[in-house]
Amino acid sequence: DGGITQSPKYLFRKEGQNVTLSCEQNLNHDAMYWYRQDPGQGLRLIYYSQIVNDFQKGDIAEGYSVSREKKESFPLTVTSAQKNPTAFYLCASSFKVVDRVSNQPQHFGDGTRLSIL
Amino acid sequence: KQEVTQIPAALSVPEGENLVLNCSFTDSAIYNLQWFRQDPGKGLTSLLLIQSSQREQTSGRLNASLDKSSGRSTLYIAASQPGDSATYLCAVIGSSASKIIFGSGTRLSIRP
Numbered sequence: 001d002g003g004i005t006q007s008p009k010y011l012f013r014k015e016g017q018n019v020t021l022s023c024e025q026n027l028n029h030d031a032m033y034w035y036r037q038d039p040g041q042g043l044r045l046i047y048y049s050q051i052v053n054d055f056q057k058g059d060i061a062e063g064y065s066v067s068r069e070k071k072e073s074f075p076l077t078v079t080s081a082q083k084n085p086t087a088f089y090l091c092a093s094s095f096k097v098v099d100r101v102s103n104q105p106q107h108f109g110d111g112t113r114l115s116i117l
Numbered sequence: 118k119q120e121v122t123q124i125p126a127a128l129s130v131p132e133g134e135n136l137v138l139n140c141s142f143t144d145s146a147i148y149n150l151q152w153f154r155q156d157p158g159k160g161l162t163s164l165l166l167i168q169s170s171q172r173e174q175t176s177g178r179l180n181a182s183l184d185k186s187s188g189r190s191t192l193y194i195a196a197s198q199p200g201d202s203a204t205y206l207c208a209v210i211g212s213s214a215s216k217i218i219f220g221s222g223t224r225l226s227i228r229p
Contacts, residue, residue, distance in 0.1 A: 004160075006160075035219075039125065040221060040223050041122065042206060042218075042219035042220050042221040042222065043161075043208075043217075043219040044206075045207075045216055045217070048216070057214065059216075076133075088158075090160055090161065092160075092161075105151055105163030106151075106161075106163065106217065107163070107165050108153075108160030108161040108162070109158045110158075110159050111158070111159065111160050111162050115159070
């Protein structure tokens, strides 16, 4: 079955440590996204990528980094510069439309919950 | 700047009732609006997508409406069931941007 796989489901970060969250999709989607969700709040966009080897900052990119070396994969690194990383992280993907956003809905993974040790 | 608001933050109703969830947005220049469902500790599942030229979309017991001029959308759930208990989020894509702006959601609880 096609879908988005995020791993791990739970992750703990020590002070000063970088951690990487995995996101893999087999939906043949061009666009991939990373969101952060805090309790009682909506999703906030961290980074997004419309094509391999290209990505753009979202609204809260500081303290995060991404790469898009393969169409299927869009890992997110939470660096030590992110002082408040405790949150639920969601990865999503969608088809790309040539010059506008797709009318197809985004598909989401089941998330990674990151906590601080 | 586009802002999306969902009120109330939480709602509890007895099983079998019809109910309406509300979503409002500040900039009427949207490309489309989506309603999502999120179960605890899970990702989002798309329920309905309404393009800016449409007034409503239906899927089973769900009906979503869109009034761009007033900046409002509603999600109508008919004959609610305990399995409908979840958080429902709406999100809009502005016509000049490629980002989706999410509301903070309404946590729905259906009492048996």
